[in-house]
Amino acid sequence: MKNLKNTSIAVFILALALVGKSMASDVWTQVTSPDIGSSDNVLHSVAANSASDIWAVGHFVPDSNPNITQTLVNHFDGTAWSVVPSPNVGTLANAFYSVTVKSGKAFAVGYFLDDATFTPRALIEAWDGTQWNVVSSPTAKGVLFSVSALSPSDVWAAGFLIDSSGKSRTLTEHFNGTSWSVVASPNPGSTGNQLYGVKAISASSVWAVGERLGTSGPDRALIEHWNGSSWSVVSSPSDGASTTGLYAVSGVSDDDVRAGGDAQDFVNPPLALLEDGQSGSWSLQTAFNVSGTENHINGIASLSNDVAWAVGQFTDPSSGNAFTLIERGGDSAWVQETSPNPGAANGDSKLGGVAVVSSSDVWAVGQFDGVNAAQTLILHCCK
Numbered sequence: 001m002k003n004l005k006n007t008s009i010a011v012f013i014l015a016l017a018l019v020g021k022s023m024a025s026d027v028w029t030q031v032t033s034p035d036i037g038s039s040d041n042v043l044h045s046v047a048a049n050s051a052s053d054i055w056a057v058g059h060f061v062p063d064s065n066p067n068i069t070q071t072l073v074n075h076f077d078g079t080a081w082s083v084v085p086s087p088n089v090g091t092l093a094n095a096f097y098s099v100t101v102k103s104g105k106a107f108a109v110g111y112f113l114d115d116a117t118f119t120p121r122a123l124i125e126a127w128d129g130t131q132w133n134v135v136s137s138p139t140a141k142g143v144l145f146s147v148s149a150l151s152p153s154d155v156w157a158a159g160f161l162i163d164s165s166g167k168s169r170t171l172t173e174h175f176n177g178t179s180w181s182v183v184a185s186p187n188p189g190s191t192g193n194q195l196y197g198v199k200a201i202s203a204s205s206v207w208a209v210g211e212r213l214g215t216s217g218p219d220r221a222l223i224e225h226w227n228g229s230s231w232s233v234v235s236s237p238s239d240g241a242s243t244t245g246l247y248a249v250s251g252v253s254d255d256d257v258r259a260g261g262d263a264q265d266f267v268n269p270p271l272a273l274l275e276d277g278q279s280g281s282w283s284l285q286t287a288f289n290v291s292g293t294e295n296h297i298n299g300i301a302s303l304s305n306d307v308a309w310a311v312g313q314f315t316d317p318s319s320g321n322a323f324t325l326i327e328r329g330g331d332s333a334w335v336q337e338t339s340p341n342p343g344a345a346n347g348d349s350k351l352g353g354v355a356v357v358s359s360s361d362v363w364a365v366g367q368f369d370g371v372n373a374a375q376t377l378i379l380h381c382c383k
Helices: 009-022
Strands: 028-031 041-050 053-060 070-076 081-083 095-102 105-114 120-127 132-135 145-149 154-162 168-175 178-185 192-202 205-213 218-224 229-236 244-255 256-266 272-279 283-284 296-302 307-315 320-328 349-358 362-367 374-381
Touching: 009 349, 028 192, 028 272, 041 070, 053 105, 053 349, 053 362, 070 374, 095 120, 095 205, 105 154, 120 145, 120 168, 154 205, 154 272, 168 205, 178 256, 205 256, 218 256, 218 272, 218 349, 244 272, 256 307, 272 307, 272 320, 296 320, 296 362, 307 362, 320 362, 320 374, 349 374
Parallel strands: 041 095, 041 349, 041 374, 070 095, 095 145, 145 192, 168 192, 192 244, 218 244, 244 296, 272 296, 296 349, 320 349
Antiparallel strands: 028 374, 041 053, 041 362, 053 070, 053 095, 070 081, 095 105, 105 120, 105 145, 120 132, 145 154, 154 168, 154 192, 168 178, 192 205, 205 218, 205 244, 218 229, 244 256, 256 272, 256 296, 272 283, 296 307, 307 320, 307 349, 349 362, 362 374
């Protein structure tokens, strides 16, 4: 599964030396974010309803046992971030991987571990304006990695489940305002299929991305489209690498839908992968990659057909630690933006999700290594 202290002058100078003129002009700063307890706290996703209504979700470890996790929800009211209580179904593992919000109604998805069978089961919760509530999911087992809402009564979620033969299969679920239902989706990979990102553009256009597995490899990026009546597989461009995966998708119209992930040939380090979909046809874009090291895209969000942000991490060549990676692009070239790495003194800093309010109000979330445990990381961009 995808996983995802303030930057010192030395680290900032190193970052400038690495990327040179590739840096864009936006200014990203770390914002104080709350944690629960003294063990790991991680944020995977962020969604914005307005400048004063923003949600971020993930998980935290309540005690010294790292295998026991609980759901984590943070909210920004325009002034400060605070923890909002959220239910936990299982006593073992619970986690949110994605959140969406429309008209003040929010939905979060992830998984919990069945206490009796240790089986992962899809977890869906909804914010009713006062509290978070567990919502019944129609699938007996599985994990939901992404959720996207057109309205409070038109919501899509995507992930995967393990069938009786032990193979992973795509999972898409839809909420019609009353209940959730499983919607059949293709499985083109002969040995496995997973969906990691979903974006609803309209009632007749929803995009989902992930990965398909063959009998002998390589694994390939998977793109699927809902046309209002059924899901179908859409051709993904070849990037020449042995293995490709797409972990996030975003867009404001079908004229420009963007997806991000990574590509690797197991000889060279993995590279950030960005693809652009226009009217149903997809092509490769040139992602920014810090030279000679690992680069990964975990989240993507669009402001318009022309402007988008992608976030993830790259490996710092000097320390070997993960540093935050933020790219801005769209129809123009993708360029890296300077971003804080508060975990540099102790280890890693990673970003899992990004949300756009306006061109001068963008949020990114993830985690960084504190002295004793992972801590939530929230970055804010304003010119």
